Amino acid sequence: MSHDAFITREEIESKSSGPLAGRTIAVKDNISTDGVRTTCGSAMLEEYVPPYDATVVERVKEAGATIEGKTNMDEFGMGTTTETSHFGPTTNPVDDERVPGGSSGGSAAAVAAGEADLALGTDTGGSVRCPAAFCGVVGIKPTYGLVSRYGLVAYANSLEQIGPLAPTVEEAAELLDVIAGADERDATTRDRGDDSDYAAAADDDVEGMTVGVLTDLVEGADDRVRSVFEDSIDDLAAQGAEIREIELESLAHAVQAYYVIAMSEASSNLARFDGVRYGRSGGFDGDWNDAFARSREAGFGPEVKRRILLGTYALSAGYHDKYYKKAQDARAWIKRDFDGALADADVLASPTMPVLPPKLGESLDDPLQLYLMDANTVPVNLADLPAISVPAGTADGLPVGVQFIGPAFGEEQIVRAGSAVEG
C-alpha cells in the first residue's frame, strides 16, 4: 500500500561503511541533495535540482546510509497535515483516511510504513514531532545549533532544526549522533554534539529523574489523548521517576508569538523566489516587479501566500512594534519560564499533539484552527530547546505521542526519558 510518502524516489547508495551501513534513509524534500530535485513541496521549485548536498546529507552518506528518496511535505514546511503539498497529500499508514501530520509527514509515513529504516525531517514549530506522534514513530527536535542547517531551504531560520525520525528512540538517537556537530558552513552551529553518544542514553533508566508535567499543555488536550498521556506518566512514576506539576503562564502566548515570528521570517526568506535564478518564471511582460509578482502568484500555494502576506503585514511600518516586537518579548518570556522550570526538573512532559490525527480535508478550511494544533510543540522552538516525541499508546486505534523537553544540549535526558516510555 502506497502512502505517497515520496515526491522523488531515487536511490543514492553510499560506498562508506560507517555506523549507518546497511540502513535506508528518507530525506525531506526541503533538504538539498546534489543532482536530485528538491521541491519543498512547491510548484515554484518543481524542477529545481541543487548543485550541492546539505551537510546532513553528506554526513548520512559518509555514515554509510542509502538514501531512498525525497519525502513529501507541506509546501515550504508550512502546515500540520502534509495536505498543502503541491504534489498532493500523504496518507497516514496507521489509517489511510487520516493525515500523517506535518510538515514532515512524508518522512514519518515512510518510516511508519517500513519504506525506509530512518528519515530526516525539519522542525520549525513541531514539524518532526507532530507527524511522529500521528504516525506512531519517534521524532527528535534537536537543540538550536546542534545540527547544521547548511543546504536546508530556509523558512524561519531562527526556529528550525533538522531532526531524525525512526521506529525506536535508540535508532533516532543513532541518527542524531551522525548529523550533530559543528559545521563551518553554518555559523549558528555549536560543537556540543561533536563526539556525542546519544544512543547510549537510551538505557530505560529513569530512577531518580524528575519529570515536570506542563499542566497548561495537558489541560487543552482531547480527553482520549490526555488519558494515554497520564497512563505513560504513571508508568514513569512506577519506574522510579519523580513527577511534579508545573504551570507556566507564558505558554498561553506561544502560538501567537510563534506565528508572528515564523511568518515574518518567511516573508523575508521566500523573497528569493523570483523566477529568475531558479523557480517558475513569470515571463518577461512588464517590469521586474510585475514579472516577479506573477511568478510568485503561479508558484506558491494558498498557505504560503497567506504566511508571506501576514509576515509582510506584521513587519510593515506602524505594525512592527505591535506584532513583531511583542512576539520577541513573548519569546524571551517563554525562554525564561522554561529555564526556571528546568532548574527544578530534568525534563518537562506534555502530550505532543493535543488532538488525534484528523481525517484528510477536515482541518484545512480554517487556518486559525490549524495553527492552534501547534500549541504544545511551538514553545520548544521559541526557547531553542531539544524535545522528543515517543509513541505512548493508542486511543480509538490511533497513535498518541508523549513529548519530553530538555535543557539546551540536554539531548541525553530526553532520549533517556523517551526510552523509558517505550520500555
Next chain:
Amino acid sequence: MSNGSVDPAAVRHVAGLARVDLAEDEVEAFATQFAAVLDYFETLDEVPEVESEPDLTNVLRTDEVRTGLTQDEALRNAPDTEDGYFEGPPVG
C-alpha cells in the same frame, strides 16, 4: 484592525509590498481569514516587556577565497540565460 473584516484594499496593498499577485477570490478569502488571525495576535498585547540578554559569541571567519559553484552550476536552474548570464525582466 478587528471586528471581523480586513479591508480588501489592505490585502491588495500588502500583496503589492510582498510582490505576490492575487486573484480576486483570493483577496476576498484572505481578507476574512486575516481578520481572524490578526484578532488572535492581538492577545500579544498582554505580554510584558521582557529583558533578554542572549549569550553572544563572535562567529566571523577570516575572509579567504574558496571554491564556489561553477558558472554552469549557478545557472543550471535558471529558466532563462544568455551568454552565461541570468536573463531577467526589464528593470522599471
